[in-house]
Amino acid sequence: MESSDGALFPLLPRERTEIVPGAVHVPDWLEPSRQRELVAACRDWARPPAGLRTVRTPGGGTMTARQVCLGLHWYPYGYATAAVDGDGAPVKPMPEWLARLGRGAVAAAYGAAGALDLLGGDGGYDIALVNFYDGDSRMGMHRDAEERSAAPVVSLSLGDSCLFRFGNTVSRGRPYRDVELRSGDLFVFGGPVRRAYHGVPKVLPGTAPPGLGLTGRLNITLRVGGLG
Numbered sequence: 584m585e586s587s588d589g590a591l592f593p594l595l596p597r598e599r600t601e602i603v604p605g606a607v608h609v610p611d612w613l614e615p616s617r618q619r620e621l622v623a624a625c626r627d628w629a630r631p632p633a634g635l636r637t638v639r640t641p642g643g644g645t646m647t648a649r650q651v652c653l654g655l656h657w658y659p660y661g662y663a664t665a666a667v668d669g670d671g672a673p674v675k676p677m678p679e680w681l682a683r684l685g686r687g688a689v690a691a692a693y694g695a696a697g698a699l700d701l702l703g704g705d706g707g708y709d710i711a712l713v714n715f716y717d718g719d720s721r722m723g724m725h726r727d728a729e730e731r732s733a734a735p736v737v738s739l740s741l742g743d744s745c746l747f748r749f750g751n752t753v754s755r756g757r758p759y760r761d762v763e764l765r766s767g768d769l770f771v772f773g774g775p776v777r778r779a780y781h782g783v784p785k786v787l788p789g790t791a792p793p794g795l796g797l798t799g800r801l802n803i804t805l806r807v808g809g810l811g
Contacts, residue, residue, distance in 0.1 A: 590648055592738055592765050593726055597610035597611065597765075598610070598742040599692075600762075601742075602749055602760050602762060602794070603749070603760065604739040604774070604775060604776070605682075605735075605772055605773055605774035605775045605776040605777070606749055606770070606771070606772040606776050606779070607693065607770070607771050607772075608690040608762055608768065608769070608770050609688075609691055609692055609768065609769040609770075609771075610765065610768050610769075611765075611767060611768065612688070612691060612739075612741065612767060612769035613741075613766075613767040613768075613769070614767070615767070615792065615794065615795070617770060618741055618766060618767050618792070618795055619698075619794075619795060619796070621739070621741055621801075621803065622741055622742075622795060622796065622797050622801065623720045624678075624681075624714075625651075625741070625801050625803070627788065628649050628651050628653060628675055628713060628809075629713075629715070630671030630679055631672070632670055632673075633651070633652075633656070633666040633669060633670065633672040633673060633674050633675055634651055634670075635649050635650070635715065636649060636650060636651065636666065636668070636670075637649055638650050638658070638659065638668070639668060639676050640659050641659055641660075641661075643725045644783040647716075647717075647719065647720040647721055647722075647723070648715060648716045648720045648721070648722055648733065648756075648783075649714070649715045649716050650711045650712060650713065650715070651675075652666075652675075652683075652710070652711065652712055652713070653674065653675050653676065653677045653681070653710070653711040653713070654676065654677030654680070654709045654710040654711060654808070655674060655709070655710050655808055655810070656669075656674040657710070657729065657798065659776040659786075660728075660729055661729055662710070662729060662808065664719075664811060668788070670748075677709050677710065677711055681708070681711060681803075681805070682707060682708040682709065682805075683740075684804035685708035685737045686702070686708065686804075687695055688771055688805070689702060689734075689735050689737065689771055689773075690737070690783060691769060692734075692735070692769065692771035693735075693771070695739075701733075701734065701735055701773050701774055702734050702735070702807075705786055707807060708734075708737070708805045708806065708807055709807060709808055710730070710806040710807070710808050711803060711804065711805050711806075712803075712804045712806070713801060713802070713803050713804075714801070714802045714804070715799060715800070715801055716743070716745065716783065716786045716799055716800040716801075716802070717786070717788075717798075717799045718743070718786055718788035718799070719786075720783075720786055720799075720800075721782075721783060721784060721785070721786075722782045722783040723755075723782050724748065724755035724759075724780045724781065724782040725755075725780060725781070726751055726752075726775075726778050726779065726780055726781075727778070727784060727804075727806060728778055729808070730806050730807065730808050730809055731762065731775055731808065731809035731810055732806075732807040732808060732809030733773070734770060734773065734803060734806070734807035734809070735771050735773025735774070735777065736771065736772055736773065736777065736805070736806055737769070737770075737771050737804070737805040737806075738764075738769070738770040738771070738772075738802060738803070738804050738805075739768075739769060739793075739802070739803040739804075739805075740764040740765065740766060740767065740768045740769075740770070740801075741766050741767070741795070741797060741800070741801040741802070741803070742755070742766055742791040742795060742797040742798070742799055742800040742801050743766075743786050743787055743788055743790045743791045743797075743798075743799055744763055744764060744765045744766070744786075744787040744791075744800075745764050745783050745785065745786045745788070745800055745802075746761055746762075746763060746764075746783065746784055746785040746786075746787070747761070747762045747763070747764045747770065747781070747782075747783055748760070748761050748762075748781060748782050748783070748784055749761075749762065749770075749772070749776075749781045750780035750781055750782075751776075751778060751779060752775075752776060752778050752779050752780070754780070755780050756781070761784075763787075765790070766790075766791055766792050766795060767792075786799075786800050
C-alpha cells in the first residue's frame with residue numbers, strides 16, 4: 584500500500600483487514616458450497632415477476648449493473664413494496680436465512696460484542712439488493728442513504744473479482760481505498776463510515792471460480808431499512 588489516497592491493497596496476504604475504522608474486509612468468508620447455494624438462489628430471484636431489471640436514473644441514464652431486490656424494492660432514490668420501475672409486481676420477500684447470514688456477517692467483521700453494539704435493536708436485515716455485473720459493468724461512487732437505520736451494510740461477492748473503491752463520507756473524490764474483492768469475500772461497513780461513498784470502477788472478467796458456474800459478478804448487499 585503506497586498511500587491512503589487511492590492505494591491498492593496488496594493481493595497477498597488475504598487476511599481480515601480493517602480498511603478504515605468501521606469498514607472491514609473478510610476474504611473467503613463464504614465456503615464454495617455456500618457460494619453455489621447463493622448463486623442458485625440469485626437465479627431464482629432473478630426470474631419474473633419482480634425479477635432482474637435495468638435501473639434507470641432520474642437523468643435518463645441507465646446503470647450498467649442489473650438488479651433485483653428482496654424485502655423492499657430500491658429505485659433511485661427510495662424504496663417501494665413493488666417493482667415500480669420494473670413490471671410493477673410485488674417485491675419478493677426477504678428470506679429469514681439471508682437475514683441470519685447478514686447478522687453472522689456483522690459478527691464476523693466486528694466480533695460478537697462489536698456487532699451487538701453496532702446493530703443494537705436494528706439487527707433485522709430486511710432488504711437485499713442483488714446486482715449482476717458483466718465484464719463491462721461499473722458502479723459509480725454513491726452512498727446507501729435511503730435507509731433510516733444506521734445498521735452496517737453487508738456486501739457479499741460471488742463470481743468474477745472486482746476492484747471495489749471505498750471512499751469518504753464527504754465527497755465522491757479522494758481520499759479513497761481500492762480493494763480487490765473475490766468470490767466468497769465479505770465487506771461490511773458501518774458506524775462512522777455507514778454513509779461513505781463507494782463504487783465498483785472495474786470488474787475482472789474470467790476470474791470466477793471454475794466450479795461456481797457463473798460468468799460475471801454477483802453482489803448481494805444486505806441492509807436494515809428502519810422504514811417501518
